[in-house]
Amino acid sequence: MKKNIITSLKLAMFMAMMAVSSLGHAQSDSTDDMASQDLSLHALMVGAGWSNTLDSYLSPYNYKGTDFTVIRETTRPTKKMEGNLYVQTLFQLNGSILENRANTAKEYAGGLRYGINWQYAWKLAKGLKVMAGPGASAFLGGIYNERNSNNPGQAKADIMVDLTAQAFYNFKLLRREWLLRYEISVPFIGMAYSPNYGQSYYEAFELEHYDHNLRCAHFVNSPSLRHLLTLSVPMKSAVVRVGLSANYQQAKLNGLKYHSYNTDIIVGFSKYFQRKTTNKRQVLPF
């Protein structure tokens, strides 16, 4: 387990070094606003870390192991609310290789979440900006336990209305302009798929016997959180990002307990595109 994490960190650091070395030197500072210059942000990050997963349909115990993730983010300003309304889309793909504590069984978990957020921006002080607003997200994935009989896997799917917020802090250090960003998403209410407590997939899919398989999921029965902490610094032609993605999904539906705590160290880069022209921005917009 420890070895897996160290390997993951080494991999993340290697990817970060590769990204930095390919981008060259830092460029000039900027505190321009995305909206005023009609910029859109595109970011791609990869990460590796650790995962702790429980699905009582498969096993009553936590399975732990290594997680891998890819995050694709796009943020663009709109003309609404005097240019203070932003639209952010997030794709997050993750996969985990997990093992039980006795090291006698493995599980493989993974899925894709797509989220779209509408956030209003407040500029609180020079370099400090806060954005918050509603969002919607959908997840499709599953967990496979390699030794179970008629319950070898568990499908995971949900559509949620989320509450989201981000805070940006722009500062200068070592003659470079840095951007620290923290984002949180709280799934508030929606629908989620779950088999019933002892229902087999044979009944649900082969015989098509429905038994409360679509449940209302909300912040009480599915208290979940998604955190994203990033530190960005402009390089030659893009902005390098490093950070932490902490994705804590939980649910208690139909008497089945589920959690998936994925924490990944992420690296990647972002670029700001001027939407009306083909000129690419090279620096931070805040």
Add this chain to the structure above:
Amino acid sequence: MQRLRYYILSLLLIGSLSACIEEDDYDDTARGNIEALWRIMDEHYCFFDYKKEQIGVDWDEVHQRYLAQANEKMSKVQLFEVCSNMLAELQDGHVDLYASHDIGRNWSFKESHPNNYDENLVKDHYLGTDYHIAAGISYKVLEDNIGYIRCESFSDALGHGNISDALYLLALCDGIIIDVRNNPGGTLTTAHRLVSHFTNEKTLVGYIYHKTGKGRNDFSKPEEEYIEPAKGMKWQKPVAVLANRSAYSAANDFVKCMKAIPNVTIVGDTTGGGSGMPMSSEIPSGWSVRYSAVVMLDKDRQHTEFGVPPHVHVDMVKNDQLNNIDTIIETARKMLRKD
């Protein structure tokens, strides 16, 4: 690294004021494992009332009796034996404990009964060497124009095309025998696919229901289970299905379904049972436990956990066996010829 991970997790979870969703944990000790195993069964096993009524198992009394045997000085092998014995109280072939060194099981469904099947006899004197193979079934036409289909398992692939082609080659027979003796089961879908070639109309074959909570009587409403007629070749003439105590699980369900179809006669011994669809879990030692989780009843809402009785009960006769005669096959042939 471990500490860093702990701090990050704690900080983010506390910061978000989110309650963790966890299951009850048990230590990997003798007591912890026995307790965990008992609890898994208590919350998931689907036949407690039926087993109490049929064989007098009191699961609470079992708890006390086996927990008293917990001794932290016992070896893993001894602990495995205690755990296996506890599960064996349920007399369920779908209840097993899997460790790397052994499988804890109760096969009394077949071990305490006559075998009623001689594999060499069937291979040497009935199938011979000139039989056909269509995926998971072997078949041939016997001398008296009775078709014989041997189905050893429902784990093997068996498509509608295979079944239709086999039935087409047997079409001129006066009747057919489907031999599922010693068939340990496999996939229900495969068993039902074979059944679907013997009915012309949608047929009610049973009911199915599952646990909806931890309570021993938390069950869903029994849902009807139907077999839809296959689109390919459908058999219209008499059929004899041969069964014995080693026809278990999906084979038990196959016999149950065939029994609901007119023109079908079950010949031989009662099947082994195993009408609870098994699921799996595990205990702290990492051993895997399998248990019956979903109840399947017959069309008259009766349990078949202890087997499906035949229409015509026949046991193998030792003298016949010595004369290379399979008493059960011969009974079915005679019956089909009469028809």
